[in-house]
Amino acid sequence: MSAAHILVVDDESDIRSLLTEILSEEGYEVDAAANGSEARASRASRVPDLVLLDIWMPDVDGITLLREWSTQGGESCPVVMMSGHGTVETAVEATRLGAFDFVEKPLSLAKLLRTVERALDAGRRRRGGGRLSVPPLMVPVGKSAVMRQLRTELSQLAHGVRVLFVGETGSGREAFARYLHETGQHGTQPFITLVSSTVRESDPEALLLGTETNGQVKAGVLEQAAGGTLFINEIDDLPPAAQRILLGVLETGRYTRVGGAGPVALTARVLASAQPGIELRAAGGEFRRDLLSQLNTIVMRVPPLRDYAEDVPELLRYYVDRLVDAEGLPFRRFSVAAQNRLRNYPWPGNIREMHNLVHRLLLRGGADEIGLEEVERELAVQTPQEEPLVKQDLLALPLREAREQFERAYLQQQLLLCNGKVGLLAKRVGMERTHLYRKLRSLGVDFRSISDD
Numbered sequence: 001m002s003a004a005h006i007l008v009v010d011d012e013s014d015i016r017s018l019l020t021e022i023l024s025e026e027g028y029e030v031d032a033a034a035n036g037s038e039a040r041a042s043r044a045s046r047v048p049d050l051v052l053l054d055i056w057m058p059d060v061d062g063i064t065l066l067r068e069w070s071t072q073g074g075e076s077c078p079v080v081m082m083s084g085h086g087t088v089e090t091a092v093e094a095t096r097l098g099a100f101d102f103v104e105k106p107l108s109l110a111k112l113l114r115t116v117e118r119a120l121d122a123g124r125r126r127r128g129g130g131r132l133s134v135p136p137l138m139v140p141v142g143k144s145a146v147m148r149q150l151r152t153e154l155s156q157l158a159h160g161v162r163v164l165f166v167g168e169t170g171s172g173r174e175a176f177a178r179y180l181h182e183t184g185q186h187g188t189q190p191f192i193t194l195v196s197s198t199v200r201e202s203d204p205e206a207l208l209l210g211t212e213t214n215g216q217v218k219a220g221v222l223e224q225a226a227g228g229t230l231f232i233n234e235i236d237d238l239p240p241a242a243q244r245i246l247l248g249v250l251e252t253g254r255y256t257r258v259g260g261a262g263p264v265a266l267t268a269r270v271l272a273s274a275q276p277g278i279e280l281r282a283a284g285g286e287f288r289r290d291l292l293s294q295l296n297t298i299v300m301r302v303p304p305l306r307d308y309a310e311d312v313p314e315l316l317r318y319y320v321d322r323l324v325d326a327e328g329l330p331f332r333r334f335s336v337a338a339q340n341r342l343r344n345y346p347w348p349g350n351i352r353e354m355h356n357l358v359h360r361l362l363l364r365g366g367a368d369e370i371g372l373e374e375v376e377r378e379l380a381v382q383t384p385q386e387e388p389l390v391k392q393d394l395l396a397l398p399l400r401e402a403r404e405q406f407e408r409a410y411l412q413q414q415l416l417l418c419n420g421k422v423g424l425l426a427k428r429v430g431m432e433r434t435h436l437y438r439k440l441r442s443l444g445v446d447f448r449s450i451s452d453d
Contacts, residue, residue: 003027003028003029004028004029004049004050004120005028005029005030005031005046005048005049005050006023006028006029006030006031006048006049006050006051006052006116007030007031007032007033007039007042007043007048007050007051007052008020008023008030008031008032008033008052009032009033009035009036009038009039009051009052009053009054009057009062009065010032010033010034010052010054010057010082011034011035011054011056011057011058012054013034015054015105015107016032016034019032019052019112020032022109022113023116026113026116028116031046031048035057035058035059035060036057036059036060036061036064036065037059037060039051039053039065040065043069047076047077048077049077049078049120049123050077050078050079050080050116050119050120050123051077051078051079051080052080052082052116053065053066053079053080053081053082053099054081054082054083055081055082055083055094056083056084062081062082062083062094063081063094063097066079066081066094066097066098066099067097070097070098076098077123078100078119078120078122078123079098079099079100080099080100080101080102080103080115080116080119081094081099081101081102081103082103082104082105082107083102083104083105084104084105084106100115100118100119100122101115101118101119103115108317108320108321108331110314110317110318110321111317111321114318140154140172140175140176140179141311141314141315141318142308142311142314142315143310143311143314144308144310144311146303146307146308146311147308147311150176150300150302150303153300154176154179154180154183154300155183157180157298157300159184159185159186160184160269161297161298162250162269162270162271162272162294162295162296162297162298163177163180163271163272163297163298163299163300164235164271164272164273164274164278164292164295164296164297164298164299164300165177165271165272165273165274165300165302166273166274166275166276166278166299166300166301166302167273167275167276167301167302167303167304168275168276168302168304168350169275169349169350169352170349170350170351170352170353171302171303171304171305171350171351172302172350172351172352173233173273173302174193174231174233174273175351176300176302177229177231177271177273178191178231180229180271181228181229181231181269181271184229184269186227186228186229186269189225189226189227189228189229190224190225190226190227190228190229191225191228191229191231192221192224192225192228192229192230192231192268193231193233194207194221194230194231194232194233195233195234196232196233196234196235196236196237196238196242197234197237199238199239199242200239201239201240201241201242202241204239204241204242204245205245205258206218206220206258207220207221207242208220208221208222208242208245208246208249208255209222209223209245209249209255209256209257209258210222210223210257210258210260211257211258211259211260212257212258212259212260212261213259217257220257222249222255222266222268223257223264225268225269226267226268227267227268228268228269229268229269229270229271230268230269230270230271231271231272231273232246232270232271232272232273233272233273234273234274234275235272235273235274235278235287235295236274236275236278236281236286236287240288243287243288243291244288246291247288247290247291247294249266250266250270250291250294250295251294253265253266254266270295272295278292279292304347304350305347305350305351305353305354306346306347309343309344309347310343312339312342312343312354313334313339313343315351315354316334316339316342316354316358317333317334319354319355319358319359320332320333320334320358320362323358323359323362324362329362329363330362330365331368332361332362332365332366332367332368332369332370333368333369333370334369334370334375335369335370335371335372337371337372338370338371338372338374338375341372341375341376341379342354342375345379357378360378361374361375361378404443407439407443408443408444408445411425411429411439411440411443411445412445414428414429415445422436422437422440
């Protein structure tokens, strides 16, 4: 496949040079124009795959140029508008004339490159007669091997296959499910989310199956998602009665509304999420094993953020750009020291916690740069000691407290593996038993309660 051809139109030579250099390094073929006349000539000689068009130029403004191209007919391409003095009215007019997107200066290069990728993809789909690309908020972000592998696995999933997303709370399971829905053949159809904890044990039929009274139909979630996707969040929180109903629907491929006369075919794709260990809970009778076997045709393990910490700087930039665009919050950037601190933070709340952290920092405002001290204040709330060691923010503690917290968590987990037997624990950790008893008492580890359990 030949490299995509991008035309950069901007009267500022520094911006033309910067964009030409950056886009060329990304593998694109780039031409540059300093004004409207040069842009017309370049586009007349060869229609590019994408135009990055500045609004304010000395001879003709970008909106006029966009209007001119939109009324000419013939072969077209996506246009992304750029401006350091943008207004809502200008953005609306650009969108009305067919601009793909609108980005403000000073340019965030990470955001610009994502916009370029989406615009080029939209252009390819339009030429191929397909629908537009996946919305930017759905695309899994990150260049780490973990995220590259996850994107590869998602792209290989067959259309219509049931997928169980297993991961910690806040790890982005629903976002990945939405991405799978959007990239599938029914991506323009509904995506309906059912939160399992909101389903009551007493009457799940109406919610799941819908009702039919005197010819009046009230659709349940299965019918609301017809032709699209039903995503069941935290499936192991679904009450037993609801599990039984859902199992019957998945086994037969049909259901009957409450009060309905005949069966309705199941046309929704069913995706679900669960906490790690769902298989063990099903084996122990806490969840229906037969329902799990219906849902986990493919199990997608969604990693916690701490497993791809190298992507933290890119994710921070992504959420800043997203919140600035969506809510009009002031743009701020993270200092290198702040980024490094957050790369080494365990993120017990995963991606959701990062989103909330960035949101708070932008809402509060301040200097253009978010420094280490400001980040430390946000992280000052201590992680509960009962959290697993991998979720403990040891870097927030003085050395002595961090060592004690590590030793406490380490010995508690080792003691569980030894079924509360201190003799076995002493051999396992290589400590003399008397010294070990003293250590357990000093750390407040109640080995008797573990032994009793």
